[in-house]
Amino acid sequence: xxxxxxxxxxxxxxxxxxxxxxxxxxxxxxxxxxxxxxxxxxxxxxxxxxxxxxxxxxxxxxxxxxxxxxxxxxxxxxxxxxxxxxxxxxxxxxxxxxxxxxxxxxxxxxxxxxxxxxxxxxxxxxxxxxxxxxxxxxxxxxxxxxxxxxxxxxxxxxxxxxxxxxxxxxxxxxxxxxxxxxxxxxxxxxxxxxxxxxxxxxxxxxxxxxxxxxxxxxxxxxxxxxxxxxxxxxxxxxxxxxxxxxxxxxxxxxxxxxxxxxxxxxxxxxxxxxxxxxxxxxxxxxxxxxxxxxxxxxx
Numbered sequence: 001x002x003x004x005x006x007x008x009x010x011x012x013x014x015x016x017x018x019x020x021x022x023x024x025x026x027x028x029x030x031x032x033x034x035x036x037x038x039x040x041x042x043x044x045x046x047x048x049x050x051x052x053x054x055x056x057x058x059x060x061x062x063x064x065x066x067x068x069x070x071x072x073x074x075x076x077x078x079x080x081x082x083x084x085x086x087x088x089x090x091x092x093x094x095x096x097x098x099x100x101x102x103x104x105x106x107x108x109x110x111x112x113x114x115x116x117x118x119x120x121x122x123x124x125x126x127x128x129x130x131x132x133x134x135x136x137x138x139x140x141x142x143x144x145x146x147x148x149x150x151x152x153x154x155x156x157x158x159x160x161x162x163x164x165x166x167x168x169x170x171x172x173x174x175x176x177x178x179x180x181x182x183x184x185x186x187x188x189x190x191x192x193x194x195x196x197x198x199x200x201x202x203x204x205x206x207x208x209x210x211x212x213x214x215x216x217x218x219x220x221x222x223x224x225x226x227x228x229x230x231x232x233x234x235x236x237x238x239x240x241x242x243x244x245x246x247x248x249x250x251x252x253x254x255x256x257x258x259x260x261x262x263x264x265x266x267x268x269x270x271x272x273x274x275x276x277x278x279x280x281x282x283x284x285x286x287x288x289x290x291x292x293x294x295x296x297x298x299x
Contacts, residue, residue: 015073019117026083026113030090033106036099040138047138049197052268056205060129063209067125075120083112103137128208135201151196151229158233159240170240177240196228199271203227206275211291216282220275227274231267239263 027034041050090105092098111130115123123130160172171178203224207217239259246255282289 011068011073015117019114022079022113022117023110026110030087030106030109033090033094033102037103037106037136037138044138049201050136050138052198052201053132053136056132056201057129059205059209060132061126064126064129071121071125073117073119073122076116078120078123079112079114079116079118081112082115083109086110086112100137100140104134107133107136128204132201132204135197139197151232154229155232155236158229159236162233162237163240196225198268199228199231200224202268202271203275206272210279212279212289213291216279216289227271231271231274234270235263235267 037050041047086105086108088105089101090103090109093101093103093105111133156172156177160170160177163170163177200221203220207220212220242255242259279289
């Protein structure tokens with residue numbers, strides 16, 4: 001290897017500056033799609049999980065930061081290839097009114113612009129951080145309905161059973177629960193859709209943020225819908241109780257709405273702690289869940 005090629009293969013401050021510049025350039029080139037994604041996510045709480053994605057990406061890059069020592073800015077052709085593919089997908093989505101293609105293509109354009117500086121090795125060695133970017137794209141309404149309806153049914157059934165066990169006077173008709181004579185619709189109180197994608201992101205960050213074996217990662221991801229229902233029931237039982245007992249003359253419940261809004265975010269760290277507990281139980285049972293033992297786990 002010549003001195004020139006050795007110098008080109010080493011990371012330098014200008015690589016970071018150039019990567020940020022190219023990323024901003026990609027956003028500006030597709031600004032319409034990015035503004036639309038922001039407006040949808042900010043205006044619809046069921047898509048508010050989008051704002052968790054940058055946090056998860058930063059976490060996955062941070063826990064893999066040591067890989068930069070063995071990564072070089074080579075194979076830069078992958079960047080323009082992905083950017084061109086993203087531009088074509090985004091243009092098709094815009095002209096054919098396919099929202100997810102329009103948004104998804106814009107994300108690929110930005111990824112391609114960044115990889116034009118960082119190269120192929122960064123893409124493959126930090127692949128989990130790039131894959132999670134798919135959740136930046138707001139969920140289409142048709143898919144949201146398909147997920148929300150069965151979740152509402154399961155949540156209303158389990159919530160009614162739990163409230164009967166604790167002695168509450170509750171009647172159930174479909175997704176409508178009547179608590180102390182006050183009707184509370186699961187759609188009104190909490191359908192848990194935000195929790196499904198939020199908990200999946202937490203599960204994803206947990207799975208790929210620790211050196212877990214692949215079968216454990218798959219198990220955690222597959223169990224995330226069940227975890228979403230479990231956390232949603234924990235959240236919705238007190239929510240329904242508040243809706244049923246604290247209502248204004250017009251039938252609204254500001255206290256219930258406030259509890260509904262904030263408890264959804266509280267469930268995310270709760271889910272993370274539950275996952276940690278499961279891993280601890282598996283390790284206590286001598287089931288090999290880690291690829292290797294971390295220094296902090298050594299006894």
